[in-house]
Amino acid sequence: MERSDNIIMMPFEPKRPYQELGLVLRQELTDGHYNVGDRLPPERDIAERLDVSRTVVREAIIMLELENLVEVKKGSGVYVINIPNQSPHREHIITDDAGPFEMLQARQLLESNIAEFAALQVTPGDIAKMRAALELERQELAAQSELCIGDEQFHMSIAEATHNSVLVDMLKNSWERREQSPMWQKLHSRISGHDYRQEWMEDHARILAAMQRKDPVTAKSAMWQHLENVKQRLLELSDIDDPDFDGYLFSSNPVVLFGGKQ
Structure with missing residues (x-):
């Protein structure tokens, strides 16, 4: 995404619920909430924070995965492998599938x-x-x-x-x-x-x-x-989260709290 005259320029027009959520997560990558190598919060934390279902979160993660922005390691979580504004050639949607x-x-x-x-x-x-x-x-x-x-x-x-x-x-x-x-x-x-x-x-x-x-x-x-x-x-x-991760004990993701990221 790019900003021009305080207007957010979307890389594509979202048509589906998972695309809307995917753009939110994508923007968080662009804004520096996460670095390459960081693990995203568990699906349940994302779902609770953004008031969406787990299925929509799962589909949004797949969207980012197809864009080569994140990598899924089953049983461990989702890890950032690219930042959108550092990879201009990735500034597009790979698929317009229904989830x-x-x-x-x-x-x-x-x-x-x-x-x-x-x-x-x-x-x-x-x-x-x-x-x-x-x-x-x-x-x-x-x-x-x-x-x-x-x-x-x-x-x-x-x-x-x-x-x-x-x-x-x-x-x-x-x-x-x-x-x-x-x-x-x-x-x-x-x-x-x-x-x-x-x-x-x-x-x-x-x-x-x-x-x-x-x-x-x-x-x-x-x-x-x-x-x-x-x-x-x-x-x-197809659950991708670390089953031992205890993020559910916190009101928000402890990595975000203790890592000093807003």
């Missing part, structure tokens, strides 16, 4: 209603496709495959059970957008292991059971809860 948790929220709203409608329209052929997708998920999990084809097929088979091509296209676009998103890929780069996929597969089994009973209320609730579980597990699995 990964914002994408999940949209999916939660869309797919829970798709599941409700699909439960009313579903045919035996649709149920067979859902079962096949769930079986593929089991096979991929047993093989500890990095592929998640069964997961996508299961969700798409529910959309197809609505027999509404517009809803199918909307969900397909949502998946394609996720797969092409640098923000989503960066979030997933911090996740290891496959245990969480077993939990999600069990969620899918509950959704399938509601479909088989043609129970729209339970189908909608089960899909909503499944995507809530996905959100919470991704937040947990």
